Amino acid sequence: xxxxxxxxxKSRLFVGTGKLPDYSLIEKMYYEAGVEVFAVAVRRIGPxxxxxxxxxxxxxxxxxxxxxTSGAQDHKEAVKIAMIGRELTNSNWVKVEIEKDTKxxxxxxxxxxxxxxxxxxxxxxxxxxxxPDLNLAKELEQIGVEAVMPLGSPIGTNKGxxxxxxxxxxxxxIKIPVIIDAGIGRPSHAAKAMEMGADAVLINTAIxxxxxxxxxxxxxxxxxxxxxxxxxxxILKEYEYAQASSPLEDFxxx
Amino acid sequence: MASFLEEAExxxxxxxxxxxxxxxxxxxxxxEFLSKEDLIKLLNVSNKEDILxxxxxxxxxxxxxxxxxxxxxxxxYIANYCQNGCVYCGFSCKKEYRREKLSFERIENExxxxxxxxxDSVIILxxxxxxxxxxxxxxxxxxxxVNIMSEVSxxxxxxxxxxxxxxxNVGVIGITLYQETYQKEDYEKLHPFGPKKDxxxxxxxxxxxxxxxxxxxxxxxxxxLSHPKKDVLCAILHxxxxxxxxxxxxISISFxxxxxxxxxxxPLYTVSDKEFIxxxxxxxxxxxxxxxxxxxxxxxxxxxxxxxxxxTKISAGSKTTVGGYAEEKDEDSEAQFEVEDRRxxxxxxxxxxxxxxxxxxxxxxxxxxxx
Numbered sequence: 001x002x003x004x005x006x007x008x009x010k011s012r013l014f015v016g017t018g019k020l021p022d023y024s025l026i027e028k029m030y031y032e033a034g035v036e037v038f039a040v041a042v043r044r045i046g047p048x049x050x051x052x053x054x055x056x057x058x059x060x061x062x063x064x065x066x067x068x069t070s071g072a073q074d075h076k077e078a079v080k081i082a083m084i085g086r087e088l089t090n091s092n093w094v095k096v097e098i099e100k101d102t103k104x105x106x107x108x109x110x111x112x113x114x115x116x117x118x119x120x121x122x123x124x125x126x127x128x129x130x131x132p133d134l135n136l137a138k139e140l141e142q143i144g145v146e147a148v149m150p151l152g153s154p155i156g157t158n159k160g161x162x163x164x165x166x167x168x169x170x171x172x173x174i175k176i177p178v179i180i181d182a183g184i185g186r187p188s189h190a191a192k193a194m195e196m197g198a199d200a201v202l203i204n205t206a207i208x209x210x211x212x213x214x215x216x217x218x219x220x221x222x223x224x225x226x227x228x229x230x231x232x233x234x235i236l237k238e239y240e241y242a243q244a245s246s247p248l249e250d251f252x253x254x
Numbered sequence: 255m256a257s258f259l260e261e262a263e264x265x266x267x268x269x270x271x272x273x274x275x276x277x278x279x280x281x282x283x284x285x286e287f288l289s290k291e292d293l294i295k296l297l298n299v300s301n302k303e304d305i306l307x308x309x310x311x312x313x314x315x316x317x318x319x320x321x322x323x324x325x326x327x328x329x330x331y332i333a334n335y336c337q338n339g340c341v342y343c344g345f346s347c348k349k350e351y352r353r354e355k356l357s358f359e360r361i362e363n364e365x366x367x368x369x370x371x372x373x374d375s376v377i378i379l380x381x382x383x384x385x386x387x388x389x390x391x392x393x394x395x396x397x398x399x400v401n402i403m404s405e406v407s408x409x410x411x412x413x414x415x416x417x418x419x420x421x422x423n424v425g426v427i428g429i430t431l432y433q434e435t436y437q438k439e440d441y442e443k444l445h446p447f448g449p450k451k452d453x454x455x456x457x458x459x460x461x462x463x464x465x466x467x468x469x470x471x472x473x474x475x476x477x478x479l480s481h482p483k484k485d486v487l488c489a490i491l492h493x494x495x496x497x498x499x500x501x502x503x504x505i506s507i508s509f510x511x512x513x514x515x516x517x518x519x520x521p522l523y524t525v526s527d528k529e530f531i532x533x534x535x536x537x538x539x540x541x542x543x544x545x546x547x548x549x550x551x552x553x554x555x556x557x558x559x560x561x562x563x564x565x566t567k568i569s570a571g572s573k574t575t576v577g578g579y580a581e582e583k584d585e586d587s588e589a590q591f592e593v594e595d596r597r598x599x600x601x602x603x604x605x606x607x608x609x610x611x612x613x614x615x616x617x618x619x620x621x622x623x624x625x
Contacts, residue, residue: 019321021610046404046616049372051603071618073469073502080622101501102543108502158318209317 002199004177005093005125005146007064011036012194013224014066014179015217016204018044023058025213030060033217039095039202041068042085056089065091066127072098074108075115082119094119095149095181095202096128105155105182109136113143120144129181132166137174147177149202152193158185158206161192171197187223194227195235256457258491259436261290266484269294279304283311283539293490293540297483297532305532312535312564315542322611325567326599327375328368329409329549331576332356332395336381338448340434342479342512342519354576355386361395365402367580371571371599374615375405377430382411382450389417393424400425404616407470411449412459415466422467427618429463430472430547431456432510435480436488444479457492464500469618471496471505472547477530478512478521486533490540497541506545506567507537513551513594527556531563538564550595557595558605571599 001008014037015029029035038059048054059065067085072078075098082094096115100108112128113136119126125146130136132150140148150170153159161167162183171178177199184190190201203220210216274282274295282292299305333355336343356364368376378395380387392410399406407428408421418429435441438453445451460471473492475485489507496505511530512521525533534546548557548565550572557568572593573579595602606613 019317019323021322021612022607023612043617043619044614046374046614049374049615050370051372051600052613052615071469072622077622081619084619084621099502102504103497103501105543205318205321208321 009036012200013221014200014202019204019208023055026058027060028214029217030063033221037064037066039066039068041070042081043071045088065089066093066095068095068097070097075111078115079118093125116140116145117143132163134169137170141174141176147179149179149181151182152180153183155182157183159183160189187219190220191223191227194224195231197231258495262488262491265294273298288540296536308535309563312538315538316564319543320566323614324561324606324611325614325617326570328373328569328572329377329379330364331379332361333380333387334576335383335386338382338450339446341444356577362398363580365399369402374403376403377407377409379409393420396421396426397424404620405618412456415462418463418466428470429468431459432474432476434476436485437480440480464503469503474508476512477509477525478523482523482525490537493544506547508547509533510551534564550593553594570602
């Protein structure tokens with residue numbers, strides 16, 4: 001169990017719902033992969049229509065909804081979207097996602113910081129999606145966000161932990177949880193994030209666009225758990241050369 | 255002339271005869287981002303095997319960037335008064351035609367009827383007539399739409415920046431505006447009189463809208479009016495230009511093919527299915543995050559195949575007559591163009607689900623702009 005945003009959770013695998021082929025997978029992932037936190041973009045919470053049910057109706061009562069501000073161009077829009085999201089879902093967990101561009105979907109650090117300041121004051125549990133930027137993470141920690149969510153690689157690229165050297169200092173220095181968000185393409189990437197000491201990962205594309213999202217979610221859940229256990233036990237140091245004796249050892253020591 | 259049009263002209267001239275080899279196509283497809291030279295080279299490909307390879311990569315890029323989701327929308331024609339003389343158009347002012355403009359009450363009825371069908375994203379359309387379809391009229395219509403639908407866009411005549419700002423302030427988030435053709439000489443011949451004659455004012459309109467607070471712009475040529483490959487190249491570079499200038503906005507592209515519209519106009523060029531598909535997948539390969547929109551002009555089997563590959567947004571249950579949703583209308587004689595895919599919203603939703611995709615009815619948060 002670990003504590004985050006005032007909740008005790010078993011699973012360190014958070015799942016985004018935006019790219020799923022079918023929302024009925026949400027409940028299956030909750031029961032079969034043990035996923036407890038689902039990120040939902042407010043712009044995708046439509047009304048029930050003749051053809052589709054509202055995404056919220058698919059989320060089990062005990063699961064946690066993390067509303068997402070994607071689509072917001074600045075902090076003002078993000079704050080409005082978060083407010084609307086809280087009203088629609090009754091959840092005060094908000095992922096602040098304000099992108100600077102629609103090509104790489106990199107976060108806009110300045111607007112994100114401004115939105116977080118307001119949302120913390122408004123009583124939200126705030127989870128900002130950010131660059132792996134230690135200074136920004138520290139500032140966010142100071143204003144009182146629940147966790148920081150630095151990207152592993154650009155959204156949707158499946159490239160894994162491309163920013164390892166920048167993520168490590170954040171994990172080392174920040175006391176609030178660090179959730180690696182974006183870019184994780186394979187279970188082994190998720191395991192690696194956990195081995196590095198991340199507190200959780202958030203996956204969307206790699207699960208949703210696989211040919212069997214539920215099985216893939218199960219695979220990720222296992223990898224996340226394995227990585228976490230290994231981190232807790234303590235990962236052995238890597239060596240460039242084997243430490244076995246060298247054929248020259250006798251001559252050198254002699 | 256806009257710099258991207260000059261660039262397109264140069265590329266087109268330089269690579270006019272250039273057909274890339276199979277190896278070259280493979281090398282281009284291996285790249286993460288294509289250069290402008292790669293773009294024109296791919297547009298020159300006609301070998302079936304190479305096109306199929308391009309389809310494969312386009313499909314992968316679409317799923318990575320957009321997930322297993324297809325957005326649905328529907329157009330609402332609120333008026334067909336027009337002062338333009340577009341030689342190819344069913345709404346052209348030279349045509350003897352029953353002109354109509356919906357009252358606000360009828361607009362609301364239409365929207366409610368669309369909403370009942372499940373539509374939550376609407377594009378409001380008018381002809382170009384600043385008196386009969388004034389900005390005030392459009393603004394009021396949009397206000398009504400914003401109260402009913404989650405996502406409201408416009409496809410009306412080009413406006414001035416302050417006029418776009420008015421619409422943005424009532425909650426309109428998107429603009430669709432087709433340049434018809436990017437070839438200025440042909441454009442002027444096709445639009446012999448009326449306000450639409452001004453090529454630049456139309457070309458720069460999406461930019462004015464995005465500057466005024468719009469979040470989305472959909473652009474493109476009407477294929478067949480001029481050289482199709484050239485128009486596609488210009489449209490893709492136009493989209494790239496907008497993306498670079500307004501990096502936070504969402505840009506979409508659409509390549510409607512000319513369809514008969516009750517005039518005797520015969521287009522100089524026809525675009526085969528093969529060429530049409532190639533154009534769409536190249537737009538995806540060059541701009542992986544661009545929205546690709548497909549209207550009901552195309553037939554159902556082609557639409558169904560394309561949503562698997564590169565298309566992100568399609569219209570459904572469209573009526574192209576003024577007042578066609580709530581009232582019985584003759585879609586054959588009063589429409590702006592012929593609708594090929596006449597399936598209902600339910601039928602299209604079924605097809606999307608059967609393909610393992612998720613139909614999505616909105617991409618915007620109702621009420622963010624106007625509170």
